[in-house]
Amino acid sequence: MIKKEEFQDEIGDNHFSLSAKNPIRDDAFAISDDEKIEKIKKDVENILLTLGMDLTDDSLKGTPNRVAKMFVKEIFGGLNPNKKPKASTFDNNYKYGEMLVEKNIIVYSTCEHHLLPIIGRAHVAYISNGRVIGLSKMNRIVEYYAKRPQVQERLTMQIVQELQIALGTEDVACVIDAKHLCVNSRGISDIESSTVTSEFGGKFKDPQSRREFLDYIKMETKF
Numbered sequence: 356m357i358k359k360e361e362f363q364d365e366i367g368d369n370h371f372s373l374s375a376k377n378p379i380r381d382d383a384f385a386i387s388d389d390e391k392i393e394k395i396k397k398d399v400e401n402i403l404l405t406l407g408m409d410l411t412d413d414s415l416k417g418t419p420n421r422v423a424k425m426f427v428k429e430i431f432g433g434l435n436p437n438k439k440p441k442a443s444t445f446d447n448n449y450k451y452g453e454m455l456v457e458k459n460i461i462v463y464s465t466c467e468h469h470l471l472p473i474i475g476r477a478h479v480a481y482i483s484n485g486r487v488i489g490l491s492k493m494n495r496i497v498e499y500y501a502k503r504p505q506v507q508e509r510l511t512m513q514i515v516q517e518l519q520i521a522l523g524t525e526d527v528a529c530v531i532d533a534k535h536l537c538v539n540s541r542g543i544s545d546i547e548s549s550t551v552t553s554e555f556g557g558k559f560k561d562p563q564s565r566r567e568f569l570d571y572i573k574m575e576t577k578f
């Protein structure tokens with residue numbers, strides 16, 4: 356069984372800790388993923404029945420099971436600490452001392468207020484203080500924290516904090532620009548608006564580094 360502390364206190368060798376935490380209960384991992392799927396299946400069934408849907412219809416028969424599996428294994432799969440990507444780092448042998456930016460990382464997340472999709476792009480940067488991380492690991496960290504019921508502000512902070520822990524430096528930044536379907540497809544139904552959040556750690560608080568990072572994000576990638 357996974358203990359709550361394992362989920363929350365992700366403290367690395369450098370004693371940074373993840374302070375932006377998802378609100379989860381103590382017994383969040385008391386039952387297995389398969390048991391969760393069984394329970395959620397019944398719940399989805401109940402929602403559809405209450406709405407008046409005929410679950411014997413061929414098209415709807417499999418829906419409760421599909422939704423339950425999708426919740427546990429896919430869109431909320433990042434709640435499970437076992438799915439956390441190993442953020443292995445390497446010595447910066449080539450002594451590259453400038454910022455590294457991984458931009459246009461696609462974000463698929465879910466708004467925890469409406470359980471509707473958040474879709475956008477994350478741009479992540481760090482300045483190495485001796486350690487470097489595999490490029491795709493940054494995508495995987497974004498993906499892991501995105502696959503939870505989320506608010507965009509928390510997601511942005513979690514990505515930065517995770518990389519600060521992995522790299523042992525404060526010098527990490529993240530900007531996310533995303534559309535929230537709870538704004539775009541219902542309520543105010545504004546399909547054009549998007550939400551930008553940012554977190555700047557260490558040297559990125561310095562206006563010049565911040566400017567440089569934002570300029571790289573705007574650069575058009577031609578190949």
Ligand SMILES: [Zn+2]
Nearest residue numbers: 466468469537
């Ligand atoms: Zn929402």
